[in-house]
Amino acid sequence: MENVTGMTKTKKTHRPLSWQRVLPWVIPVLIILAWQVAVSAGWLNSNLLPSPLAVLQDGVKLAASGELMKNVSISLFRALTGFAIGGSIGFILGMANGLSKVSRALFDSTIQMLRNIPHLSLIPLVIILLGIGEGAKISLVAVGVMFPVYINTYHGITRVDPELIEMGKAYGLSKRQLLAKVIFPGALPTILVGIRYALGVMWTTLIVAETISSSSGIGYMATNAQEFMNMDTVLLCILMYALLGKASDLIAKALEDICLGWQQTGRSEG
Amino acid sequence: METTLITLDRIGKTYGDKTALHDVNFTIYPGEFVALVGMSGGGKSTILRLIAELEQPTAGTITRAQADLVVRVMFQNDRLLPWMTTLDNLSFDSHDKAQQDKAKKTLASVGLKDFADQYPNQLSGGQKQRVALARALMADPQLLLLDEPLGALDALTRRNMQQFIGQVCDQGHLTTLLITHDVDEAARMADRIIVIKNGTNVYEAAGAKGQNAETVAKVAEEVLQVILRPDDDPTQVEAVAARD
Ligand SMILES: Nc1ncnc2c1ncn2[C@@H]1O[C@H](COP(=O)(O)OP(=O)(O)O)[C@@H](O)[C@H]1O
Numbered sequence: 001m002e003n004v005t006g007m008t009k010t011k012k013t014h015r016p017l018s019w020q021r022v023l024p025w026v027i028p029v030l031i032i033l034a035w036q037v038a039v040s041a042g043w044l045n046s047n048l049l050p051s052p053l054a055v056l057q058d059g060v061k062l063a064a065s066g067e068l069m070k071n072v073s074i075s076l077f078r079a080l081t082g083f084a085i086g087g088s089i090g091f092i093l094g095m096a097n098g099l100s101k102v103s104r105a106l107f108d109s110t111i112q113m114l115r116n117i118p119h120l121s122l123i124p125l126v127i128i129l130l131g132i133g134e135g136a137k138i139s140l141v142a143v144g145v146m147f148p149v150y151i152n153t154y155h156g157i158t159r160v161d162p163e164l165i166e167m168g169k170a171y172g173l174s175k176r177q178l179l180a181k182v183i184f185p186g187a188l189p190t191i192l193v194g195i196r197y198a199l200g201v202m203w204t205t206l207i208v209a210e211t212i213s214s215s216s217g218i219g220y221m222a223t224n225a226q227e228f229m230n231m232d233t234v235l236l237c238i239l240m241y242a243l244l245g246k247a248s249d250l251i252a253k254a255l256e257d258i259c260l261g262w263q264q265t266g267r268s269e270g
Numbered sequence: 271m272e273t274t275l276i277t278l279d280r281i282g283k284t285y286g287d288k289t290a291l292h293d294v295n296f297t298i299y300p301g302e303f304v305a306l307v308g309m310s311g312g313g314k315s316t317i318l319r320l321i322a323e324l325e326q327p328t329a330g331t332i333t334r335a336q337a338d339l340v341v342r343v344m345f346q347n348d349r350l351l352p353w354m355t356t357l358d359n360l361s362f363d364s365h366d367k368a369q370q371d372k373a374k375k376t377l378a379s380v381g382l383k384d385f386a387d388q389y390p391n392q393l394s395g396g397q398k399q400r401v402a403l404a405r406a407l408m409a410d411p412q413l414l415l416l417d418e419p420l421g422a423l424d425a426l427t428r429r430n431m432q433q434f435i436g437q438v439c440d441q442g443h444l445t446t447l448l449i450t451h452d453v454d455e456a457a458r459m460a461d462r463i464i465v466i467k468n469g470t471n472v473y474e475a476a477g478a479k480g481q482n483a484e485t486v487a488k489v490a491e492e493v494l495q496v497i498l499r500p501d502d503d504p505t506q507v508e509a510v511a512a513r514d
């Protein structure tokens with residue numbers, strides 16, 4: 001939701017001008033200040049919209065009682081487990097279908113069919129089959145994550161420059177070498193796009209799943225707080241999701257920078 | 271009898287109902303620099319792909335001096351792996367010390383010692399083709415195939431690279447087959463020129479490698495006339511065959 005800043009790839013300059021660093025923070029800071037002032041001055045009803053300071057105090061209180069930590073870690077556990085399972089399945093299927101015609105003929109049309117089902121529509125089904133335990137939430141995340149990883153892995157593999165593959169063959173690379181040195185690195189940029197997208201899906205799915213059926217996690221905290229009209233905590237939960245989403249985006253970006261460093265080394269020529 | 275490196279005998283290649291090659295016959299002898307010249311679409315690249323065993327002919331036979339003849343291709347575009355440094359492009363990121371050392375030596379031999387850790391997108395077009403040449407030389411090929419390797423370069427770099435490739439091939443006593451649509455390039459670089467037209471070899475001429483500009487121009491003109499001749503006079507082909 002707030003990932004817009006993360007998506008624009010600013011070109012790295014060696015000496016970033018200080019205003020380029022400061023500028024992105026100006027609007028968020030102004031909004032928070034205005035908000036605080038509006039609530040303090042009584043222009044906004046603090047029961048409906050608590051001030052940023054109140055949200056912070058609530059956060060400190062919940063952190064001290066250990067409740068915040070407990071719920072954040074259970075949410076993180078679900079998100080990451082689901083991501084690992086769904087991501088692995090998507091990746092393996094994408095690799096297999098990208099590389100083998102037999103596998104493609106067997107799986108691809110089925111996967112394309114299933115892909116058109118919005119995975120959140122599976123919630124009632126999953127609750128009936130798996131109840132409201134951890135399995136239900138983890139499998140929903142896994143299903144949501146699987147498709148973007150699959151699609152991007154598959155496309156990444158099939159769209160590797162055929163001329164590079166021909167070169168690899170002409171230069172006597174074995175099948176394994178061809179995969180490790182030509183096909184996989186060639187597909188990696190696309191695969192990473194899929195992973196980054198899947199991280200977003202991971203959080204959205206978890207929020208919905210935890211909101212609908214759960215007795216722990218950030219989503220549960222928010223629903224519970226909503227029942228008691230505890231707006232501080234509701235906003236705190238939204239803030240937690242924003243921070244976790246931002247964190248996973250930063251991790252994805254760092255991963256791209258590490259794996260795709262070669263793309264950044266442009267030649268400065270006229 | 272002279273030893274031969276590779277012989278193409280009545281080679282044909284069709285794609286579906288499209289005939290790319292028919293009745294191609296020629297021999298390459300060890301140590302010579304042969305140029306295949308002709309207009310685009312004539313079938314030159316197809317011949318190269320058959321020799322490199324990237325594809326199989328649909329007719330005729332290719333006889334090699336030995337079954338495991340080491341053939342390396344240098345393509346029109348450099349086809350360097352953008353995610354590897356130039357050095358790793360030569361060794362294919364090998365962890366073998368001997369391979370790495372050889373890569374360093376080969377890179378130095380094309381004058382790019384200081385560019386070992388650069389990525390392809392940090393090099394100029396000419397430098398990239400030097401790396402591609404070095405990569406082709408890594409395996410000590412018995413036959414070097416060059417498919418219009420200089421086609422994408424500007425005129426000055428191109429001349430410079432013609433000289434450079436000529437030197438490398440001479441010094442390494444390499445057998446080389448150069449494909450080009452540039453008659454001037456063929457005349458200047460080759461010992462022997464084979465003209466490919468409409469999917470077959472129609473003419474053969476002696477090249478002017480190492481000779482003066484006047485001779486180069488004369489050979490180029492001779493070859494150009496053959497290429498531009500409206501239709502092929504079958505007696506010419508026979509004349510070529512008789513000359514061998
Ligand atoms: N894979 C292919 N499928 C169909 N036609 C092809 C294929 N490769 C080459 N051809 C055809 O064969 C002819 C010769 O092509 P090519 O060998 O690339 O010529 P040149 O290298 O002399 O320009 C062309 O008409 C081309 O369209």
Ligand SMILES: [Mg+2]
Pocket residue numbers: 311314315316
């Ligand atoms: Mg060609």
